[in-house]
Amino acid sequence: MLTYVIRRILEMIPVLLVVSLLVFGFIKLLPGDPARVYAGPDATQAAIEMARVHLGLNQPMAMQYLHWLSGLVHGDLGTTYRTQQSVAQVIGKSFMPTLYLAMAGFVWSVVLGLLVGVVSALKRGKWQDWTLMSLAIGGISLPPFWLGLLLIQFVAMPYGIFAVSGFNKPLDIVLPAFTLGASVAAVMARFTRSAFLEVAQEDYVRTAKSKGLRERLVTWKHIMRNALIPVITMLGLQFGFLLGGSIVVETVFSWPGLGWLLIQSIQTQDQPVIQALVMLFVLEFIVINLLVDLLYAVINPAIRLK
Amino acid sequence: MTDSPLLEITDLTLSFKSREGLNRALDGVSFSVHRGEVVAVVGESGSGKSVTSLALMGLLSDNAVIEKGQAIYTPDVNRRYDLTCIDERTHRSIRGQSLAMIFQEPMTSLNPVLKIGDQLTEALFDHHLCSREQAWQKALALLDQVRINDVERVMNSYPQALSGGMRQRVMIALALTCDPQMLIADEPTTALDVTVQARILQILRELQLHRQMAVMFITHDMGVVAEIADRVVVMFRGKVVETGSVEQIFKAPRHPYTQSLLAAVPKLGDMADSHWPKRFAIVGEDDPNVVLEQQRTADYSGKPLLDVRGLQVYYPIRSGILSKTTHEVHAVEQIDFDIYPGETLAIVGESGCGKSTTGRALLRLVEHQSESIHFQGKEISLLNDRAFKPLRQSMQMVFQDPYASLNPRLTVGFTIAEPLLIHGMAKSLKEASPVVAQLLKSVGLEPEHARRYPHEFSGGQRQRIAIARAMALQPKVIIADEAVSALDVSIQAQVINLMMDLQQKTGVAWIFISHDMAVVERIANRIAVMYLGQIVEYGSRHAIFNHPQHEYTKRLLASVPIADPSRRVARQFDDDELRPSPMRPLGAAVTKPHYKKVAEQHWVAI
Amino acid sequence: QGLKISMYADITGLDPHDTSDNVSYSVQSGIFERLFQFDANMKLIPQLATSYTSNADATEFVLHLRHGVTFQDGTAFDAAAVKANLDRLANQKLGLKRNSLFKLVKTVTAVDPYTVKVVLSESFGAFINTLAHPSAVMWSPAVLAKYPSEAQLRKHPVGTGPFKFEQWQQGQDVKLVKYDHYWKQGWPKVDSVTFYPAPEDSTRVAALRSGQVNAIYPLPADLVNVVKHDDKLAVQRDPSIYMYYIALNTQHKSLASIKVRQAINYAINRNLWLKVGYAGMGTPAESVIAPRVQFFAKQSTPNYQFNPAKAKQLLKEAGYGNGLKLNLWTSNATTSVRSAQFFKQQLAQVGIQVKVVPMDSGARDAKLWSVRDPKKAQYDLYYGGWSPSTGDADWALRPLFATESWVPTAYNVSYYSNPKVDKAIRDGLATADPKVRATAYARAQTLIWHDAPIVFLGTPDNLVGKQKNLSGVSMLADGTLLFTQAQFK
C-alpha cells in the first residue's frame, strides 16, 4: 500500500511534466493577444508592442516555457498580467473561499444525496421513490444559475439573513453552497440508488438479513459498502468539480474564489493565472483520484493495488 | 403444549413468476420439526428443498409468490408465528437469534468487502447479546470448533482468501453464533472433507442434545442422513413424497423415488475388487443384476497428457496499515503429478489443502511457479498468455462455485453456447441450439431451461449447468472441482455416468476434485491425496483404497459416513491433535517432499 | 455614514498610471485627482490646476497649480510633484499602460512652485484633454520614491483626493475612508466608500434591492424597470460618449461601394435598436461621434432615418438588388448578441442575409484586431463601440478613421481611408485654438458621415441604480463612476 502510494506520487512527476507542456501549449493555442488586453481597450499598436515586451511575450515559445517551468519548480508561478501581483498569492487568496464553498457544498450534498439515494432504493417504485427521484432529476436539469437567481430573489432579498452577493460573513456561504451542491446531491442520489439496487439482491445481503441484523446495519454496512465503488468514483469526480470552483455559482454570487478568478483570467487572457490554475486543477484531480483509488482498495479488498 | 412441534408446515404451495407464467416450485409441502430433533430433508436436485427453507426465513426472491399454506413456528409457549405471513419486523426478530440458516452456496453468501471476523461477530452485538470482545472470543471458539486452521488469519481475511470448505465452515459458525433454537442447514457439508464433516455432524448433535436445538438438515448424502437424522423427509418435484423415522426410511422405503435414491447410494468398498472404474447403475434404466461394464479408457501407453512438476502457489498475506506482505499461504507446495489420456485422476484431501488452487494454477487463473508443465509433450509453463489461449479449448474447468461462475446477466443457454461460438464449433446460435439442448438434457435439465437466468435455478441445477458448459467444448482435460457435490445421488449417478460416457467417446481426462470418497472410489483411476499443499500419497485407486499408507489417508477413509443408521457409531475425536497451518513467514524455504515407493504405482511421502 | 457600491468587476490595481479599465479608474478617482477634470457634460474643468496657457502650434503648455493642497501623506502638492508624475507617465522604460498617451511629453519644468511648463515633441491640440484622462493623476512624490516597484506601488495609493485607501481584498471589496484634510471644504460627505465586485447583472440589482449596497455601477438596461418600480430606489441616467457602430469592411467588394454602406445605414431603425438593446434609453447617432464629445457637429445629410425602401433602392443601384450575404461579428456579451440578432432581422428586410458570429474577446483580438494584411480580414460587419477616454474629437476620430490607424496599428477596422479626413484630423491637432479645431473636426465628421464606413448607431445612456436618498453618484460620460460628491439626504 505504502509502496503503491509512493509509486503513484513518483508517477505524478512525469505526468505533471507532460501536463505542464500540454497546459502551456494549450494556453498558447487559445486565440487572443494578452498584450492587447493588457494595454487596454484603446491602446495603439505601439503601446501593445511595448506591453508585449514588458510581459516577456516576445520571447520564443520554448524560452517562455522553460522560464515558466523553472519558475514552477522553484514555486514561483510568475506575476499576473491583470494586477501585477504574484500569481501564487492571488491564487492563494482565492483558494480558501473556494475550499470553504466546495467543502460546504460537498458535505451537505453528499450526505443528502446518499440518504436520498438509499431511501428511494429502499422504497423502490413507491411514491417516495418517485418524489425523490423527480426532485433529483429536477436538480440535474435545473441550471445552477437559475437556482442561484431563484435563491437570491426569494431567499436572500426578502429576508436579509444571507448575503445576495459576496463573502463577508460565515452565513453568506449558505446559498452558494446550496446552489453548488444541488446538482451534486442529485447526481449522488441517482447514482447511489442505482448502485444500491444492484447490490441489494446479492446473496450475501440475504445472509446478512438471515442473521436478523437491523435493517440499518444491512443497508449501510452490507449493501452500501459494496455499492460504494461506483459511488466513490462519482464522489471523487464531483469533489474535483466543486474544488475547481463552480464557475457559474461563483459568478452569480460574486464569490471571491477560484472559479471567478478563472473567468476573470480567461476574459483578460491572464495567461500566468490560467496556467497556474489549470496546473492546480490537474494536481487536485490527480490527488483526488489517488485517494479514490486507495479507497477502492480499502472498500473492496478484491481490488488489489499493484 | 410441549408436544406441539417447533415448526409445522402445512400445505405450503409456492410459485415463481416468470414470463411464461407461474412456475410451481412447491406443491402442498407439509412436515414438522420438533424441539431437539434432527429432520433430514432429502430429495432430488431442484425439488424445492432450498426454496422451502428460504420461505421459512422470509428471504425468498421478489418473484416468488406463496399461494397457500402455513408454517407455524412456536419458539416458546407465548410465541407463535406463521412464518409465511408475519411482517418483516417480527421476522427479523426471529431470524438469527431463534431461527438460523446455513445457506447452500457459501461462496456467494459471504460479503466480499467485510472481514470474516466482522461478519461473524456483528450479529452478536447487534442483538446486544454480548460485548465486542466477547463476541470475538466466541467467534474464535466457534471457528476453532469447526476445525479451521489459522483462526486468527481467517478472522482477519476477506472471503475471497478462503477455500470453499473454509467458507462453508464460516457459514456454519455464522449460523451458530447466536445459539438458535432451530437451525436450517442447507447442504452444509458439501465442500468439506469427510474428516471435517464428521466433526461438524458431531457438533450439531451435541447442540441438539444439550440445548434442544432442532435441525432441519438438507442434504443429498445418505451417509450423513444415516449418521445424524432422527426423521427423514423426502421431497420430489415440489412435493413431500415420504416422511418417516430414519430407520424406517432406510429399511423400508415406500416411494419409488426413495427406493431408487437408496439404491443409487455408492458404498465405500463396493469397488474393492475392481481394477477399473465402473459406471453407476441407474435405477429403472439399468438392470441392477447385470454386471456393469468397466471403464477402460485410460491409456497409459503413450506419454502423459499433462505432466506437472514442482507446481507451487503462494498467496501473500498482508497486514498492518501499510499492507506489507509479512506471510504467505503456501497453498500449493511443489507438487508433481501427471495425467494420461482417458484417465480420471482424483484429488482428495483436507479442505483448504490447495486442491482448487492447483486447478486454478493449471488454468493460469492464479500466479504460480513451476519447474515444468508439459501438455501433450509440449512445455507450456513458459508460454505467454496469447500463446496459451488456443490451449484453453483443450482444458476446461468446472468451478467449485458454480453460481459465481455463471454470468448473472446471460441466460444459461447462451452461457453454454458461448464457448461453442468462440471456438467456431458452431457458426451461429441457431446451430448451437440443438447442441445446447442435448447438453442440458444429458445433465438432467430441460431444453426450456436455456431461457432462464442462473438465479432461477437450484444449487444442483447450477452445478449441472457448469458441467454442461465445460463439456460443450469436448476438451482433452476437464478439471472438475467438487462438480457433483450438490447433486442428489440419483442425478449424481447420472452425471457421473455421463462423464464416463464422454471419456469413452472423446478420451477426455478428468481431474476430479472431490470429498466424496465413495464417488472417488467409483470413478478414479488414480488418486492424489493432498495435505497442507503437498501430495502426501499418490497411486492407483486400488492401492490407496485397499492399502492406505499415510496417516491422513487412513483417517480420511475411516471418517466416511456409512449409509446405514443401524451402523451409526459414536466417533472419538482427539481434540489435542495438532492442526498445522499452511501459513509461513515470508521467504520461508520448504523442501520438496520425498516419496517412498510402497508398491508399483503407489508412493507415499516420508 | 458609509457608502457601499456594487460594481461589475474587481479593480486591477490602484496605480492610475498603469491602469486601463474603467472600474479601477472609478475607484482610483476617489483617492487621486488630476490637473483637469470633466464635468457631467464632458466640459473641461480645472481641478488641481487652475488654468493653463499654450502656444499657437500646441507644443508648449504652461499650467498654473492650485494652492494649499496636500497629499494624504502630508506631502505638499506643488510643481515638483506634477513634474514627478508627468515624468513618470512619459517615461517609456517603465512599461506603464498609459505611457502611449504621454509619450509626446518632451520636458516638464517647474517654473515656480505653482507653475509647470510642459513641452511636447510635436503639436498636440488635445493635450489638456489628455491631462484630464483618468490616468493622468498626481501621486504623492514621496510614495513614488518609496515604492519604486510597480507591484508594490499599486497597493499603496496616496493622492490628494477626498478618500484615503484603506484596504483591498481581491475579489471581495475595496474600501476607502474619508480624508479629513481634503482641500475642498466640507467634502466628502460620507465617511467611507466600499466597493464590491459583482459580475452578474441580476445579482448586482438584487444587492441593491435588498439594501446590501447603496448604489450599483452600472445598472443594466434590461433591469431598469425593476429599479424604477421599487419606490426606495432611483435610476440615475446620464448621457454617455460611448458610440456604438457597425464597422463595415471596405476591403470587401460589396462594402467598398458607398451606396451599399449608406443602404445599410438606412436599413436599420436606430430607435428600435435602442429599445431592443437598451430599454429605449439613449440617443440615436447624429454624427460619427457622440454629442458630448468635444467638437461634436450634428449631421443631417444624408439623413439616415430608417428607410428600407431607400435602402433597397440604393442596393439595387449598387447592383445588389438580388440580395447580399454578409457575416456579422460581435462580442459574446448578452446585449451584443441580442442586438446582432436584431440587425440580422433588419437587414433581412432589405435583402441582406446576415450570419451572426459571436466571439469571445480572445478570438476577437486574434481575428479582428491582429490581422496584418487588410486583404485577409474575414469579417464583413463588426458590431462594437468606441469611447474616446479623453473626451476629445481627436481620440474619437483618429483611431477609427485615419488611414494611419488601419488595423493592427489602431482600430480602423473598416479600413476606411479618405485623405481629406486624414488632413482634417491632422489640422485639428496642429493647434490648441478651439475654434480652428472645431472647424477641422466638423469637416471630418461631415466627410465620414457621407462615406458611411460604419453604421452610425447611437449612444445608450449610462445608468446607475441607487437608493432614492442618495445623491452625487453618477456615471461620467466616459463610463467611469463619480462618487466623490455622494451624500445621503
Add this chain to the structure above:
Amino acid sequence: MDSLIEMNQQDNIRSPWREFWRRILANPVAVGSGGFIVLLVLVAIFAPWLAPYNPLHSDWNALATAPNWQHWMGTDDLGRDLLSRIIYGARISLYVGFFSVTLGMVAGILLGLFAGYYGGWLDMLIMRGADVLFAFPGMLLAIAVVAILGPGLNNVIVAVAVFSVPVFARIVRASTLSLKQAAYVEAVRCAGARDRLILLRHILPGTLSNVIVFFTMRIGTSILTAASLSFIGLGPEPDVPEWGNILAMGRNMMMAGVWHVSLFPGLAIFVTVLAFNLLGDALRDTLDPKLKN
C-alpha cells in the same frame, strides 16, 4: 407441428441482444418514456407544421410579453413566439444533447474498460489523460475546440462530448476493476474468450447500470452546455432556437420579473431529462435479470 416444436427449441437460446429487446418491450415504464422521446423526436421533425409562428420572426411591438392567446407561451426579448421557438428548439437540443453524450460515452466506456482491465501503464496513461481533460476548465476546452475545429454544430457535439469522456471513463474503470475479478469472468477466460469478448459481453453489461444513470443525467447538462458554447461562436447562430440558448437569454429577465422566457425552456429540458432518466432506469432494470417484478 413438428417444425413448430423445432422452432420453439431454437428459440430457447436467445442472443443477449434479442433477450434485451424482449425484456425492454415488456417494461411499461420503458415503453412509456421511450414513446415520449419518440414523440419529442416527431415534434422536432414536424416542427414546421406544428409551430404557430416563424421562430425567427420578431414582433417588435411585443417584446417579452407574458403568455396570452396569440402567444401561448408568450414572446421572448426580441418579440419572437416562444412556443414556436421551443418546438423548433427540440431539433437542435435533442440532437446535440443525445449525440454529444453518446459520443462521450462510447469513448469513455472504451477507455475505461481498457484502463480497468489491463491496468498498469495503459491505466496510468488513460486515467492521467482523463484527469487532465477533466481538470481543464470547460470554457477553455470549448474555446480550444473552436480554435482547432472551427465553429459548427457538429463541433459543438465534439466539444460537449469531450467534457463527458473522463467521467464515463472513470465510472467504467471503477466497475471494471471489481468485475474483472468475478468468477464468471474467469470462467469465460477459461473458455478461451478473447479479451474483446470478455470486455464487451461480460464486463461491459455489468458497468452499464452506472453508465446509463450518468448518461441520462448528462443529457440535460449537455443541452445547457451546448447553449453556452453558442455564445462563443461555437455552434449554431444565436438566433437559432435551442432550449439552452433560450433559457440563457432569459436569465436577466428573470430578475426583472419576466418568468416565462426561462420557465418554458426549463420545463422542456426537465421533461426531456425526466423521460431519458425513466428510460434509463428501465434499461438498467432490464439489464439486471434479477430485478423483475
